[in-house]
Amino acid sequence: MTDDATVRRRLPIAVLISGTGRTLKNINERVAAGRLDVDVRLVIASTPKATGVQFAADAGAPSHVLVRKDFDSDPAYSEAIFAACRKAGAELVVLAGWLKLLVVPDDYRNRVVNIHPALVPSFCGKGYFGHHVHQAAIDYGVKLSGCTVHFVDNQYDHGPVILQKAVPVVHNDTADVLAARVFEAECEALPEALQLIAEGRVTVAGRIVHVS
Ligand code: GRF
Numbered sequence: 001m002t003d004d005a006t007v008r009r010r011l012p013i014a015v016l017i018s019g020t021g022r023t024l025k026n027i028n029e030r031v032a033a034g035r036l037d038v039d040v041r042l043v044i045a046s047t048p049k050a051t052g053v054q055f056a057a058d059a060g061a062p063s064h065v066l067v068r069k070d071f072d073s074d075p076a077y078s079e080a081i082f083a084a085c086r087k088a089g090a091e092l093v094v095l096a097g098w099l100k101l102l103v104v105p106d107d108y109r110n111r112v113v114n115i116h117p118a119l120v121p122s123f124c125g126k127g128y129f130g131h132h133v134h135q136a137a138i139d140y141g142v143k144l145s146g147c148t149v150h151f152v153d154n155q156y157d158h159g160p161v162i163l164q165k166a167v168p169v170v171h172n173d174t175a176d177v178l179a180a181r182v183f184e185a186e187c188e189a190l191p192e193a194l195q196l197i198a199e200g201r202v203t204v205a206g207r208i209v210h211v212s
Pocket of ligand 1: 052095116183
């Protein structure tokens, strides 16, 4: 008899990081637990300071550092990144704490996914990263925040929304406390979205994502 795990196809992905790689670590843990059918083929970091490259080895994947200032333009930078993803056979590119603007080539349209730590379209776009996102939510006084998994287009945090998870914003929250609460939701939301994509259950029509 064949073990189900040996016949299940794993979606080849590339993971792009700019920082600690906590999201990549979470992906690795889900894969190891047999709960996520992706195969991390490549990790790209936007800076040599991205400590998250350590998690590439856990996935058995090579890692490259590609720095924006070594390229003349956003398109040239993006081209180098997607060329590496193509070469690695990545069918999906996952932005996991990636802070650089990308120009998505046609063959990767609706095949690049980002997770943003707020409920898009609130507290997103240029400048909304890290604790700035959570401080803005607290300062505005919203009672709910959360995270958004979305396809990536050529604007920050703008493409079609795949799924969102909400968390409460509690009186006296600091940005760090709220960030930790949101990150717990992220650790569920991104694997859930990736698994839906891996199972071929996600289609996109304009801005609308349909999950079958
Ligand atoms: C996560 O909060 C995610 O929402 C955002 O980047 C954070 C992870 O990056 N896109 P890092 O691992 O802390 O660098």
